[in-house]
Amino acid sequence: MARTPHPGELAAPDPVRLLAIRDTPLSVDEVLAAVGDDAAGGTAFFVGTVRDHDGGEDVARLAYSAHPSAEAELRRVAEKVAADFPVRAMAAVHRVGELAVGDLAVVVAVACPHRAEAFEACRRLIDDLKREVPIWKQQRFTDGRDEWVGA
Template sequence: MNDHPGEQAAQDPIKLISIRETALSLDEVFRAVGDEAAGGTALFVGTVRNHDGGADVDALGYSCHPSAEAEMRRIAEKVVAEYPVRALAAVHRVGDLSVGDLAVVVAVSCPHRGEAFEACRKLIDDLKHEVPIWKHQKFSDGTEEWVGAC
């Protein structure tokens, strides 16, 4: 392994963790993970799609447990411990969203692209499975569905 400080994880790489009722910004998240020692930055954007399970989706709402942001930070800390993360950011929307709205944006910067891709994938997958955020989908046919831990 290279001894150059840029090849290591940053001292405090968790730059932004937030759950918001307002629209998310790709630019804000991308700026948060900017780091001169990072050769790779991976960004994932989750959007509200117009269908699920063969049914047309008109809109959805996200709600969360009060511990959700702390759980996001816990997961971010695990990713930082596993990869040489230079900078990490994750934001998730709650409230009512429309088709096409941004629901979640996560980004990770690392010394190399492979590490950035892997760390970003780990971050979004673990957020999706472990953070207590729930999705309430409203379908075109008038039916509704709750989806746990989105």
């Protein structure tokens, strides 16, 4: 639980610097800029891209959809990670809409005082995002079939 500052003491800044679900291309540079922090000795990133195959099938495109509560759920997940690790700064952006092979689907980053905790917190952030935030993927295969993942 966060400590309440004493009178005259500044509250610690919110380590959650950037959270978004967007229908426009994602930027690794934007996420890197968001998590810059002079007190962080380690910054860990995860960049998820659309690959050209899944389960032995050739993938042509993906489409991501999100529930209207997805951004609020993303904030809840991020705040839980920030509470469990010494996070100085974190960011997470996920794309929705039509994506082509090679497009960025998700970018997350966590800055902590040390690299080990940055790696752990980043891993937890992407894993919890994928498990708990209501975002669904529709894979479209080159043979014309499609399937929903996570729905």
